[in-house]
Amino acid sequence: MEFYKIGLTGKCGLQITLEENVATVYRKEEKDKLTMELIVDPNSIDIFCRELKVLAQKESGIAELKAVGKYTNNIA
Secondary structure, three states: OEEEEEOOOOEEEEEEEEEEEEOOOOOOOEEEEEEEEEEEOHHHHHHHHHHHHHHHHHOOOOOOOOOOOOOOOOOO
């Protein structure tokens, strides 16, 4: 996860990359990779971190990072 600031909006960008290397019968190494970007509020990151901590402690549950809907970069 890589976080970055978006201008003066107070929003954060988040780039998430998931990668797995899996050997198969056909190839010695097969790489599965997914990269996505979300725009989030800083408060959403705080909530996500708390949920993630509880998930790790209980070893069950859900940690959900909620993105901003219909984001515009225009500032009035």
